Amino acid sequence: MPDHSPLIQSLRTAVAGAPDDVPLRLHLAELLIAGGHHDEAVAEAAVALQHAPGDPQARELMVRAMGAPEAPQTPPQTPPQSQAPQVLPESQAPQVPQAPPTGFNWQAAEDQVGDVVPPRFVEAPQTPEAPQAADGTGDPGNALAWEVEAPDGVRLADVGGMQDVKDRLEAAFLAPLRNPELRKLYGKSLRGGLLLYGPPGCGKTFIARAVAGELGAGFLSISVNDVLDMWMGNSERNMHEVFATARRQAPCVLFLDELDALGAKRSRTAHSGMRNTVNQLLTELDGIDAGANEGVFVLAATNVPWDVDNALRRPGRLDRTLLVLPPDAPAREAILRYHLRERPVAGIDLRKLAKVTDGLSGADLAHLCEAAAERALLDSARTGTVRMIGMTDLMDAAATIPPSSDPWFASARNVAMFANEGGMYDDLVTYLKKKRKL
Template sequence: MSDDSPLIRSLRAAVAAAPGDVPLRLHLAELLLAAGRGDEAVAEAAAALQHAPGDADARALMTRAMGIPPAPVPDAAEGSGFDWSAAEREVDGIVPPRFATGGSEGGGAEAPLTSDGAGDGPGDADAWEVDAPGTVRLADVGGMQDVKDRLEAAFLAPMRNPELRRLYGKSLRGGLLLYGPPGCGKTFIARAVAGELGAGFLSVSLNDILDLYIGASEKNVHDVFETARRQAPCVVFLDELDALGGKRSRTHSSGLRNVVNQLLTELDGVSAAANEGVFVLAATNVPWDVDIALRRPGRLDRTLLVLPPDGPAREAILRYHLRERPIENVDLAKLVKATEDFSGADLAHLCETAAESALLDSARTGAVRMIGMKDLLGAARQIRPSTGPWFATAKNVATFANDGGTYDDLLGYLKRKRKL
């Protein structure tokens, strides 16, 4: 850039010559940040995280460049001034613990339980584990070029082009809903997005959130997002969103309705900048059961149809599941044609079934043999694609309930495949 200082220009040239030199890139990012060019510093920190996932210095620099305040450290000295330790010593032996274990050999007592269950489980944001930026990239996803292009436009291009992002007013926040038949790789794609962004990955499902005690479920939702904000950049992946954020009009449980309300609040953020660097991806097999408020602009306002793997993707999946099995004379091109509409899970099951057939045959004859095309094609004929029932339901929804063109991409696919 023309307004670069000589030092920044020199460092840019050095980074271009050695893109994998993380300390050098972070030094450039520090200079850019000091010069008030935070967007460029974010881009350099993101590139550093791609070369060194989990690097603490790169993550800290990115957090500062985004303007995210560090988590406050509680001061043990602050408080009401009351000496609780002295009061505890004074009543020691007079007031018994609320709950005590009887008959234990050491005579020890369990930790006191609270009436709202807060002491029974994780209870705060520190209990949520964020996976470090992984090595999975979109290049590791076989085929699915349309999906990759949409993800590039929604998340990746703005991160890699800070000047264009600033020009077009694109923030680093975003929400995307992945939907489609079960077993087609929605979770794997979400992890690949986190890898591309050099971001942490926090996966959440209904089992993680739902709690017996009143208010605890909503607190769990809040803690998840607080964790993501503190460890930004972070991808929050909401698995099976139809269970976590189902339509409130169909929900009889006030607890589940409150969870949806809390989720809406967290997606909006306390302020416009609260969720900066937090990328929300959600997945569902039944998007028509998701509460409409979750798909309002500014929340999960973009949808992406994840279809059964195409030819190149099926070949990559089959190759992966056969890589450590004894095979011979396998014609992958022929097998790919025989597995139209198979999901990724179906293809894994096909390889397992073919291996089982060869194993049983070897056990009966006493002679070990390899897995061949006969086993694989036999398994393909035996297994019915699990995507069929999903498309049967989705066809009705796309035909009669396509409000606002929500399912135009699904209708287009069904017409191309002559399923409509």
């Protein structure tokens, strides 16, 4: 990082303590421009615009930081056609930064990019829209507190790659529920419990939605914020109301996100209210009456299954587990295609990109696409020539993003080696041996 004056360093400390103070941040940007630190000034002006999108001083500072002349005092005239920015492929983009023309016409640039973008991929992306979070306040009196979402058509076929996960779901969970005659013959109840575990950002929630689509069932997603309450007894009541809502809307997939928070080991829980909430969860999983949970399919997800209360893993509750690992090559290709589907890209080799991103989670891949888009955007802003996102941007971004799942595997390795009672984590052991991490 370049050396800064004591004043700039003091202002940075003040901005860190008051990140919402727009005038203070703009003053810091002014000093950075005066000191020749334009890239840092661009970053500060961008944050200021996030807090105050219509601030004229923030806009003027952004233009100055990117090298453009200050905005004229009189209303700018529409530039002639010859001044419209030229859109060039990445290979032909100028290598030497040039100051953008006076009165840069961003609308003309956007119109030109719109004519270039369509022929990006051979096939149209098939990945569905990203799932949205459940809207809930945790108040049982609120009719919208736990709203069951209707089936939205998401199926396991929409999950890119991950064939092993799909096969396990089909064999251990879905096949018995799809065959009512065989289920009746063998006395199989129309209920089930499945625990999804693995590193964060690998699509456990999306898989749960796909299971709901396969069953043609509603989807109800619950997290710890929807259940826990500061008043004694309210958390247990909230847990009961969650299951009552799922029973009324059966068939329904009830998804318990972050199960290690909702069902933490009671032996490690000092607060009696939390222990009572876990007890209530166990009661609801068993069903108050015989057949009470008929048509309610309970799925749960956690990053740390070893912190989940052992009673939740008892047969008849969440007795089946499924390890959800970082996406394989076909899944990575599908995820990259999804996150690049509406961006101006050109010459993207998804197969090559999927090969060099082995080990990255779905969240890591989304961040990679964001970082590549940011590189191209800043380059276009500095040169005044809008260009497409190319393989160079994506490959450079991939080289700077480490797999976020590495710390998780470091912890999971110890569990797999020393706490694999009854073969509970055999799938994890197999994967670690395959990757030579064990």
